[in-house]
Amino acid sequence: MFHSLPIDSFVCQTTHCPDFQQSGRQNVKFRKFYGPQKRRLLRCRTCDTEFSETRGTPYWGSKLAPAQIDNIIDHLTHGTCFSSTAALTDCHRTTAAQFTRLAGVHLQRFHDLHSFVGEKVEQAWDFTVVNPRSKFVIKGQVGARTADLTGVLLSEARDRLADPQNLVLFTDGYLPYQSLFPELFGSAWQPPRQGKRGRFPRRTYRISRRTAHVRIIKEYSGKRGLTWP
Ligand SMILES: [Zn+2]
Structure with missing residues (x-):
């Protein structure tokens, strides 16, 4: 298989x-x-x-045949209890319980890191904005990782927040966050022009003192030496 x-x-x-x-x-x-x-x-x-x-899958390191593992997980995901699953699939009750945990860990890892759409050809990111204190999901998006979709996710998350002027946003090193954060969470400010003629300088964004953006960038050197600057 x-x-x-x-x-x-x-x-x-x-x-x-x-x-x-x-x-x-x-x-x-x-x-x-x-x-x-x-x-x-x-x-x-x-x-x-x-x-x-x-x-990294429930099949790894198991003495059971893959078909039997599939059978156990199939019963468990259909709501069969551990002892009935064990009786139906010819394994011990604790083995059935163990596979619930293994399959759960595997699926969580898969969900956390990446997901696929269509025929597994097009890779898609699973963007999620989560409140670290309550663990509530504020907003989610799935799709190709582009500045546009990142903008949609952040603006929708901002609209759902009671106080978008009072937050610390943690992101990874994806560059569009850098310009999107002040645009979406800051306030627009038009700098005055020099003198009375000519063009106005480009509009900039001011970020309130209670708002901050932290980008967490992991750096690797060889196999070790992980640093979080
Ligand atoms: Zn590797």
């Missing part, structure tokens, strides 16, 4: 790699088949590590 997945749908599973769980980087290559089930061993060209195609 694993062979149906194309190589470029896999992502690096090595946590210190700059391409860790990043899709669309063309860094994962086929290395060889291994083991009795002829699973594929993959190699990441960025960090030069090898990993199984099942790494």
Whole structure:
């Protein structure tokens, strides 16, 4: 069943790699088949590590056959309790419980990092604005990562906030945030022109003292040395 997945749908599973769980980087290559089930061993060209195609999934490291794991997860996702799932799929109750956790972790990771639309051809970002205190999702968007869609997400999030003048926004190093933040959360200000003739200088945006934008940029050097400037 694993062979149906194309190589470029896999992502690096090595946590210190700059391409860790990043899709669309063309860094994962086929290395060889291994083991009795002829699973594929993959190699990441960025960090030069090898990993199984099942790494990071509930199939990894399990002695059960993939079909039996599918069967267990199928029962659990349809609301069958642990003991009934165990009886129907010929496994132990604790095994059924363990797969609930493994599948849950795998899906959460998949959801957090990336999602695909259509035929897995077009990569899409899952943008979310979350209130860190309440964990409420303020706004979400899915689509290609462009300045336009980022602008839509931020302006919709701003409209949903009771006080958009009193916030700290944390983002990653995606550049459009830099210009969008003052435009959407600041107030427009027209600088006066020099003298009485000529053009007015370009409009700028002022940010209130209670509002701030923090960009968190992770830097890697080789396999280690992660810094958060
Ligand atoms: Zn890697």
